[in-house]
Amino acid sequence: MSIIKALVYYGKEDLRLEDFPTPRIESGTEVIIKVHYAGVCGSELARIIGDAAIPLEHPVPHGHEFAGVVQEVGSRVTTVRPGDRVAVAPKTVCGICEDCRNDRVGQCANTRGFIGVKLPGGWAEYCKVEEQNVVKLPDNVSTFAGAFLEPLTVAVHGLRVGEYTPGGRTAIVGCGTIGALTLQAALAQGASEVTAFDSSGRALALAKEMGAHFTVCTTGDWRAQAWEQTGGRLYDTVFETGGAAFTEKAAIELTxxxxxxxxxxxxxxxxxxxxxxxxxxxRKELWIRGSWQSYSTPFPGAEWPTAARLLPKIRLEGMVDRVIAPEKIFDALEDARAKRLHGKIMMRWDTAADPPPFAC
Ligand SMILES: [Zn+2]
Ligand SMILES: [Zn+2]
Structure with missing residues (x-):
């Protein structure tokens, strides 16, 4: 049996670079992708080095933010062919449950699993997925940028479920990867006034370069600054992207x-x-809306082509801490533990893939 190199997730503090069987087309609807780039999501860091470990009966290659080139397709695949540059929508849905049939595919509980968690993911030389999970990249989107498609859809979905109207004052609370992408997606929709909040001066400087009209450092008197900047009106729309107790609570204060x-x-x-x-x-009679991943009906939803069209306009420079060979992931995790990361860890799985468009 031929083998590929893969980073397989076994549990907390247990990620292994090991041999994995080469995927083979077994049904007409499958697509095998030669992975070029694969990013590390915050949720993955939480699973590997944090407190969000999950038990898996059958450990598989991890990773759900990736892009590459189609290597081989099943006999019934019609939307992509070998050589196409693609990214992957990693959720799987049943298509027939009450949620799936009522425009709630994102809440489908009959899933076969998430690609890169329970199903083999993109931290590998090759990855096999179903055709419905494959998203073709536009001609002007590299596979490096394509690895940002999944996180960008999370931002696009947030704007969508929040029925975002760009005319008011907008606040982005938390300027990590998702915050920076939400900021840029809001600006692309015509946001007239966006204020970015973060505790890191570096993240705020980057937000400013990306087009934020104002930035507020949350280690200072952020309440007073928000009050002053808005004349006490605060913000019409607030996107909380940090997931920290502080940002979850500050978001309520800022709305x-x-x-x-x-x-x-x-x-x-x-x-x-x-x-x-x-x-x-x-008191403020707030509308509070949760946003989960990035799916809508028909699966995987309009978020995906929308984000693919948006990607060429997204500034990724400054959002990547480093681009590394897969075996260097363990050093990067060490830096993540020590909180020395400034941006996303990006793995280059194919040394022949086009290099990133900027130094990182
Ligand atoms: Zn993710
Ligand atoms: Zn379903």
Whole structure:
């Protein structure tokens, strides 16, 4: 049996670079992708070095943010062919449950698993997926940028479920990868005034370069600054993307009367509200909307082609901490533990893939 190199997830602090069987086409609807680039998501760091480890009966290559070139397709595949540059929508859905049939594919519980968690993912030389999970990249999108398609769809989905109207004042709370992408997606929709909040001066400087009109450092007196900047009106739309207790709570404070607050960030710690803090939701009569991943009907949803068209306009420079060979992931995880990362870890799985368009 021929083998490929893959990073297989076994559990907390247990990621292994090892041999994995080469995927083979077994049904007419399958597509094999030669992976070029694969990013590391915050959720993956949480699973590997944080407290979000998950038990898996059958360990498989991890990774759900990736792009590459189609290597081989099953006999019934019609939308892509060998040589096409593609990315992957990693969720799988049943298509027939009540949620799937009622425009809630993102909530389908009959899933076969998530590609890169339970199903073999993109931290490997090759990855086999179903045709419906393959998203063709436009001609002007490289496979390097294509590895950002999945996180960009998360931002696009947040704008979509929040029924974003760009005319008001917008706040982005948390400027990590998803925050920076949400900022840029909002600007691309014509946002007239966006304020970025983060505790890192570096992240805020980058947000400014990306087009944020104002930035506020949350280690300072952010309440007073927000108040002053908005004349006490606060923000019409707030996108929370940090997932930290601080950002989850600050987002409520920053949303103005009858404003919309979209929670995109996945919480990773306990969040405790005082009655007065929680009461702001009542007092200001806020619209609060959760946003989960990036899927809508028909699967995988309009988020995917929308994000693919948006990608060439997205500034990725400054968002990548390093581009590394897969075997260097362990050093990068060490830096993640020590909180020395400034941006995404990107793995280059094919040394023949076009290099990144900027130094990183
Ligand atoms: Zn992710
Ligand atoms: Zn379903």
């Amino acid at each position: 103005g009367a009858h404003g919309t607050l979209v929670y995109i960030g996945t919480p990773f710690s306990q969040i405790v509200f005082s009655p007065q803090e929680f009461e702001q939701i009542n």
